[in-house]
Amino acid sequence: MTTRAFVRALAVASVFAAGCSDPAEPPLPAFSVSPTTQWSGGTITIRSSYFANRNVALLIVAGSDTVAYSTMDDSTATAQLPPGPSGPVTLRLVRGTRRDSLATVQRVGYSVKRTVTPALYGELLATDSAGAPVVLGGTFTGTGNREPVVRLRVVPGTSQILTLRQPSNTQYGMAPSSIPGAFTVRDANDSIRLVTLLVDTPAIIDSMHGWSTAFTRQVSLLRSGAWLRTQSHYSYVSYDTGGSSALVPTESPWAVYMSPRGDRTTLATVVGNAGVPVWDNATDSVAYRLPFLSTEAAAFSTDGNTLFVVGGYQYGSDSLVAVNATTGASLLPKVKLPDGMHGMGLAYRPSVSGGQLLVGAATTSTLALLVYRASTLELLGILPSGDACPDMQTGPCFSGVVSVDDIHDRAYLVIPGTPTPIWTFELLP
16 A cells, blocks of 8 residues: 555544544553654554454554554554654554553654854864764855864864864865874965864874965875875875876865775765775775765774765765775665755764664755664664755755764764754664
8 A cells, every 4th residue: 555545544544433432442452662762763563452353544643643554463563653853752542532542652863953153164074082072164254265173072062263274265174184183284374284183282293295285175194195185176196205196086075084994085076977986095096986976975884894975966865875995895785865865974873783874864844864774774763853954055054964972872963054053863872
């Protein structure tokens, strides 16, 4: 039965029940629901002898939402918990004018929205310091000068403008490096430096030598003396000793992602039919290409073995893929994001069995966090924020990131804006 036909059947059942006198309804047998705590949009199992020998479909509701279910046998059904914010959700059986409570499920999803100043501007970069989530961005001066770096400590919601500036001349953000906690910036003399940004007092630990800094977007240290540089139409590796690698076509790159092992690097970018490149940091050559015309975000597993990428090319939903980070071999079939959503951020959560992927996703009417099982790409939860992204390609959601606080079982969507909004989501431990 199609979803539309099923809803019609439920409506007919409701009208039929409403025409009967309530006293004619049989006594209600016991119902049980498991799990009693579940993701927003996650699957629940309902058990009751009431599913046996019924001539009409049961109408189960949660607030104003109808709960669509599929019977497994004469005592068991599975259903999707309606997406929504964190809190208790009571399931009720509608019989005529009666609404009998069946069970209450604790829904895990969106929690609260805050804003912070100083505000973050342009492309954002999610990172962490000893498990504490940090987001790096720029601040908007409006003068055309290179933008100062803003460091946001996400859990307390405190941001700070630093004296260092982003590598690009406007909003293209920063990039990770093969040295954990170090990022490329420009100093007061307009030279590119590698700086530790996650400590209280940033410190310069390396410098890029002998190259013009014009037209640069992001700069990422692949290994000592070798720097990946992105520009409007191409990316390449330049060397402190002089010379550079071959140009690799990459249209409008806006983010850089590096393996925690420091051996592979890829971009959020648009390319032709060849696929999005993944660099071998040891040789500066393209190790393989991802099966996408464009990528929106990427994340590596903690051990660096697997690369997860969300992307597509503006048509329908984006897709999620998992590949062997060393070879590029596909590990699982591509999975489409639900409801025509496009990705805008991706984080790997290692603290649960099989790992989890947290995908920031949006349409013109919805901004949500999607939860996937990393080992299978099974969709576990849909966590809507209650807000929307009216402009997907040039608006603020396009530049946002997912930031994870595993210590407190929370995740955050951080979007550039004045002030900068932070949406907090509860996570199942």
